Amino acid sequence: MGIRAKFNILLALVWIVGVVALFLVSSLVIDRLAKDDVVQTARLMMEGATGARNYTATELEPLLKRDIKTAFHPQIVASYSAKKSFAALHSAYPDYSYSEVALNPTNPDDRANDWQSDIINDFRTHPDKREAVVQRATPMGPVLDLAKPIVNGPACLVCHSTPQAAPATMVAVYGTNNGFGWRPNEVIGAQIVSVPVTDAAQRAGQIRGVFILPFTAVFAVLFVLINIVLNVVVISPVEKITKVVEAVSLGDIDAPEYVRAGSDQIARLANAINLMRRSLSQAIRMLGS
Numbered sequence: 001m002g003i004r005a006k007f008n009i010l011l012a013l014v015w016i017v018g019v020v021a022l023f024l025v026s027s028l029v030i031d032r033l034a035k036d037d038v039v040q041t042a043r044l045m046m047e048g049a050t051g052a053r054n055y056t057a058t059e060l061e062p063l064l065k066r067d068i069k070t071a072f073h074p075q076i077v078a079s080y081s082a083k084k085s086f087a088a089l090h091s092a093y094p095d096y097s098y099s100e101v102a103l104n105p106t107n108p109d110d111r112a113n114d115w116q117s118d119i120i121n122d123f124r125t126h127p128d129k130r131e132a133v134v135q136r137a138t139p140m141g142p143v144l145d146l147a148k149p150i151v152n153g154p155a156c157l158v159c160h161s162t163p164q165a166a167p168a169t170m171v172a173v174y175g176t177n178n179g180f181g182w183r184p185n186e187v188i189g190a191q192i193v194s195v196p197v198t199d200a201a202q203r204a205g206q207i208r209g210v211f212i213l214p215f216t217a218v219f220a221v222l223f224v225l226i227n228i229v230l231n232v233v234v235i236s237p238v239e240k241i242t243k244v245v246e247a248v249s250l251g252d253i254d255a256p257e258y259v260r261a262g263s264d265q266i267a268r269l270a271n272a273i274n275l276m277r278r279s280l281s282q283a284i285r286m287l288g289s
């Protein structure tokens with residue numbers, strides 16, 4: 001194997017090790033930042049929904065409660081407000097969603113599905129847990145779910161304990177079968193914000209490219225430069241010197257010398273070969289005379 005091939009294999013190995021190392025190290029940092037970014041977005045959305053909930057409970061409920069005996073407006077329900085106010089965001093960004101789901105919901109649309117029930121049951125078995133972050137695979141790509149437990153407090157029992165205790169106007173709309181029998185302080189459901197991970201993962205991939213591309217470009221330039229320098233400084237002179245030595249060894253003692261200016265090792269080798277060739281031709285002439 002020639003010198004050039006050896007150098008190029010070495011360079012290729014260093015490049016591969018460099019790209020792999022850069023990929024692993026940058027991934028540690030970038031993937032962490034991307035996930036933090038998604039969780040932060042989910043937290044902001046959760047706070048927005050909780051804000052709508054609190055606004056309803058403190059400002060709307062006292063107003064709407066006044067005529068609850070004659071008419072039931074779902075706008076009085078904090079959960080309803082949060083879902084409705086989030087709908088605007090969801091229609092602009094369909095991949096982002098918010099739900100308030102329960103195992104035994106008042107509105108059947110709010111019934112928890114399989115993965116949502118898993119989250120609620122996890123909160124039920126771990127009452128101290130205040131938040132859950134779960135990544136889930138979907139046909140549209142991975143989605144991050146941020147969930148908070150919903151606990152049945154004393155104020156909720158009016159409408160969620162028994163149909164007899166609930167406002168008649170509410171029972172007239174929702175019936176007597178769903179959303180009752182919630183026990184005090186029981187985790188009955190969860191607020192769940194879902195955020196797609198794909199965008200953040202794509203950005204992470206682009207940032208990774210920003211590290212790896214310049215590294216590869218520098219290597220490509222280095223590769224070309226090293227090959228040129230190797231050719232001019234070592235390979236081409238060594239080939240010429242070899243030709244002289246081969247010619248002399250075959251008896252052509254007057255073969256033209258290869259003269260190389262400078263004082264590097266190759267120039268010194270060329271000079272030494274030239275001196276040896278001259279001494280040899282002199283010795284042969286003396287022998288012949």
Ligand code: HEC
Pocket residue numbers: 074076077079080100101102104105106107108110150151152153155156157158159160170174179189190
């Ligand atoms: C005035 C009656 C009333 C009170 C008080 C009330 N809710 Fe509700 N709640 C409802 C109704 C009605 C719905 C269904 C709204 C809809 O159509 O989306 C509902 C829905 C919910 C939902 C969504 C799941 C479902 O059942 O459809 C949750 C979660 C919820 N309530 C929790 C609570 C909690 C926690 C409290 C106490 C802090 C509370 N509710 C107090 C009437 C009430």
